[in-house]
Amino acid sequence: MATVRVVIADDHPVVRAGIRDLLNGADDITVVGEATNGAEALDLVEDEHPDVLLLDMEMPELTGVEVAQRLQAKSHPVRLLALSSYEEQEYVQGLLQNGASGYLTKEHAPELILEAVRAVARGEVRWFVQPDPSSPRSSDLTRRETEILRLMAQGHSNAGIADELNLAESTIRKHATQLYRKIGAESGREAIAWAWQNGIMSSDEESA
Numbered sequence: 001m002a003t004v005r006v007v008i009a010d011d012h013p014v015v016r017a018g019i020r021d022l023l024n025g026a027d028d029i030t031v032v033g034e035a036t037n038g039a040e041a042l043d044l045v046e047d048e049h050p051d052v053l054l055l056d057m058e059m060p061e062l063t064g065v066e067v068a069q070r071l072q073a074k075s076h077p078v079r080l081l082a083l084s085s086y087e088e089q090e091y092v093q094g095l096l097q098n099g100a101s102g103y104l105t106k107e108h109a110p111e112l113i114l115e116a117v118r119a120v121a122r123g124e125v126r127w128f129v130q131p132d133p134s135s136p137r138s139s140d141l142t143r144r145e146t147e148i149l150r151l152m153a154q155g156h157s158n159a160g161i162a163d164e165l166n167l168a169e170s171t172i173r174k175h176a177t178q179l180y181r182k183i184g185a186e187s188g189r190e191a192i193a194w195a196w197q198n199g200i201m202s203s204d205e206e207s208a
Contacts, residue, residue: 004121007033007048009041009067010056010083015106019054019083022110029117038062042070045078051121057084057091065094072098079120083113092129096190102126103193123155125189127196145179146200148172153192153201 006023008031010016016034023029032048035041037060045053057064064082080100084091092103101120108128116126151161162169185191195201
């Protein structure tokens with residue numbers, strides 16, 4: 001198994017050291033750089049070519065959302081996993097709009113952080129945030145829409161989902177369009193984040 005290369009960006013030395021020790025303690029993850037501000041994070045991503053950028057949201061010079069915007073503008077292949085001291089919808093929306101692969105708070109268990117790093121490195125999406133009470137309910141989705149949403153979150157393309165479910169790709173696109181309309185999502189990434197927020201992915205894993 002290839003080692004996941006990670007850059008950590010956090011302006012708090014104690015937090016940064018704790019995350020570094022956690023990640024380096026895993027056999028399949030290596031920290032290849034540490035940044036203390038947003039500008040350093042961008043430089044390290046260019047120099048070290050990590051698989052994952054573990055990014056604090058509030059840093060000097062450039063915020064986490066601004067770093068995400070600049071990486072998105074460059075179409076940089078690094079996977080961005082945001083880490084925040086608390087949950088802010090402004091951050092969540094800004095990251096969704098700029099291609100981030102996941103969001104956690106620093107209060108999450110170490111095992112969850114390791115799981116998220118590995119998952120986003122594989123191309124999956126992980127959003128550990130609280131449900132929005134004003135959002136549509138997961139019960140509004142059909143069984144097929146829920147299946148498609150789970151496969152999307154696992155990193156499958158429309159073609160891959162079609163193969164998994166033995167359906168035409170045009171049928172998958174039709175279901176996805178209906179799904180987006182139901183939950184108010186404008187992209188697959190927003191739909192996947194909604195799935196995590198509303199417990200669809202956690203219930204899937206528990207039943208696996």
